[in-house]
Amino acid sequence: xxxxxxxxxxLVIVMTFSLxxxxxxxxxxxxxxxxxxxxxAMGVDVDITKDGGxxxxxxxxxxxxxxxxxxxxxxxxxxxPEGKIKFVMEDEKAKNCTVTIAEFEPDDAAKYIxxxxxxxxxxGNLSEDVGLTIFRGDTHKNASIYLHYxxxxxxxxxxxxxxxxxxxxxxPNTAADxxxx
Numbered sequence: 001x002x003x004x005x006x007x008x009x010x011l012v013i014v015m016t017f018s019l020x021x022x023x024x025x026x027x028x029x030x031x032x033x034x035x036x037x038x039x040x041a042m043g044v045d046v047d048i049t050k051d052g053g054x055x056x057x058x059x060x061x062x063x064x065x066x067x068x069x070x071x072x073x074x075x076x077x078x079x080x081p082e083g084k085i086k087f088v089m090e091d092e093k094a095k096n097c098t099v100t101i102a103e104f105e106p107d108d109a110a111k112y113i114x115x116x117x118x119x120x121x122x123x124g125n126l127s128e129d130v131g132l133t134i135f136r137g138d139t140h141k142n143a144s145i146y147l148h149y150x151x152x153x154x155x156x157x158x159x160x161x162x163x164x165x166x167x168x169x170x171x172p173n174t175a176a177d178x179x180x181x
Contacts (some may be wrong), residue, residue: 017153057094070099075160076143079115082108083156095163101156107151109156116145140163 052065071081074090074097083104090097113135117123124137124145135147144161148179 036172060090062089063087065146074162075099075158077119077141077161078145078158078160079112081112081156081158083132083154090106096159099160101158102154104149104154104156106151106154109151111149112156113149120145132141 011123014044052063052068054061056062066084068085068088070078070085071088071090072080074088074111074116081104083101084103085099087100088097089099113126115131116135116137117126120137121140124135127134131147131150131152135145135150137145139145142164144165146159147156148154
């Protein structure tokens with residue numbers, strides 16, 4: 001009788017692992033099929049996982065997920081903010097990296113902005129309006145930083161130009177005659 005119980009328990013465990021393994025195989029097959037379809041349609045390198053996805057195209061990488069790692073190399077000496085990183089885009093042509101942070105609490109955002117101020121020449125520029133905080137600064141190492149923060153959504157976007165905006169493909173309109181659109 002004991003041998004039958006042990007056998008049944010072992011059989012249930014083996015069947016459970018088998019079902020889990022089959023599901024993982026099915027998920028992997030679906031991921032690979034979607035990757036191949038996107039790669040063929042868009043001509044880019046795609047990597048899809050259960051946690052998110054990564055696309056590589058023309059010297060750039062875009063990654064989406066629930067809690068991505070901080071792109072330390074692409075973000076220079078910027079400290080990692082509190083919150084969850086949901087989006088990372090490294091663009092070699094524009095020479096920048098963009099990171100989106102979710103669950104970025106207002107107190108944590110204020111502390112992070114203070115750290116950025118310390119890194120920037122003359123403390124950078126801070127602009128606050130209802131529902132939006134914008135920080136822009138140039139570091140002592142000639143890098144440029146933008147931070148857009150929405151306390152209502154608890155989301156922030158950080159854009160880092162390691163070579164500063166003067167060497168970037170993106171240069172904001174700085175017309176002195178008032179024709180900024």
